[in-house]
Amino acid sequence: MRMILFLYCIFLTAIVSPLHAQEAFTLAFHPFFQGEPLENDRFYVTEKGDSVMPETFKIYLSGFEVKGENPGFYYKETESYHLLDLENPASFQFPLRGIPEGLQSGVLHFQLGIDSLTNVSGAMGGALDPSKGMYWTWQSGYINLKLEGISPSNKTRNHEFQFHLGGYLSPFNAVQSVDLPFSGQKTLDVGIDLSVFFRNIELKTQKSIMSPCKDAVYLSGEAAKMFYILNP
Amino acid sequence: MKYGIILIIAGVLLSAFQAFRNSAFYIPENWPKPVYNFQVNPTTPAGAELGRALFYDPILSRDSTISCASCHSQYTAFTHVDHALSHGIGDSIGTRNSPALMNLAWQSKFMWDGAINHLDMQALAPITHPDEMGESIPAVLTKLQRSELYPAMFRKAFGSREVTGEYLLKALSQFMLTLVSAESKYDSVMRNQAEFTPQEKNGYQLFRKNCEKCHKEPLFSTFEFRNNGLPADTFLNDYGRMKITQNPEDSLLFKIPTLRNIEYSAPYMHDGRYKKIKEVLRHYTSGIEHSQTLAEELQTPVVLTSNETVDITAFLLTLTDKKFLFNPEFSFPQKLFLQKIKK
Incomplete structure (x- = not known):
């Protein structure tokens, strides 16, 4: 009996210790519009000259990996799915748990969107719960990015624009890879510049995407360019 | 120490017994392996019971008038009899014939056009569709969380009183997975427990010659997508699978439905245009429209004499599974809902 208790203690220590040994490495995302912090109820001007007021901005980031410059340093987050939602500022910051110590510099890798395997694996919980408003109901699949707002350039009712980007099936697989080199921080600040997304959009003619298609793939590629390391 | 071992053995036996008892879902003899991944959603009596309650509860609709069972009634093989196109809240009418529900664990795509990629995700579509x-x-x-009935049922099924989208969908799947139909006369014949009449036997041979490629035994469908030569309805303009894949080669392709319980699941086809089996067979012998995407299996005409048509029909009627259609475990959960009312 004592032997069992002893083994049990060793087992418990083995489970608990990795959590203590490492200090969390925190990722903090910051939404911007052309270098200015994104604020509510404010219009911004795009490079095309359209005024836009983003109201909804929700985005799935998944598959976080860190490749360190020190040899052999590699980290991969398990269950790596994060939903960033402008309405919930806390969602823009999260730790990468269990990251090994001694990280100085390297490359942060992640995906904008949800991979195809997860897309066909049925109901999921947490960030992937289909009640989060990021799942198409009439046709299965996650919405990788939702950006909605108002632009006077839109001739639609209430001047609304709606971009729901997603799609996991070829040829309209919209998932994008993002790689960001960085160095020497415990908190890694990543900027998301929404103006980059609007750089090549003519809001007068293009005001909505609501399903997987060629344009969704193109705009997802543009969206992947929004990310950059602040003060690298 | 000895007691410990006895306890462990008892525990193992008990859980094995539980697992056995839990298998409301079963794989009939000689059937292929199901495609549904039971590892991520193991079926339990509590989960299936919750799914059944949700399936029959109009609480899922905006005005509490429509439940899943409104368009998927057990006695008609879980489809909407008498309605070519299914109905919704406020008497609105949809654009397609509601499919019969059975043997869903063997299917990986749902809806006539395969828009849904997993059984779990299926319920999202009818719940949110305005029609x-x-x-x-x-x-x-929110409604389920506030109800007197459901939080306890979610706890029993998933260990938490919190009602989440994941658990709602998994519970519905658990119930739908139990809808296995494999007790028809045809099944008895295959198990050498019964015999076809000469007419049914002839019908079976004709079926194997003319229909089997798409309506493959024992599920009576490959569950693939085909253009079966129906002229497009110019009012609905429904081009099927092409809407999902945006590939012109998928124009007019629809999911091949199972023929099990066909006697009870009229009307037929994605738009419910045929009320009788006779009309369906007439379509295949003389109604095929040859378009670019017509199924390869239908390129050579199906030729049947009128006697042969009768024989095939006799065979199709052997696919009726009364045990399935009247299984009280699939019916409206009267006891549970009456309890709720009494409270």
């Missing part, structure tokens, strides 16, 4: 239940998923979760 069906017209409700939002967060609103459904």
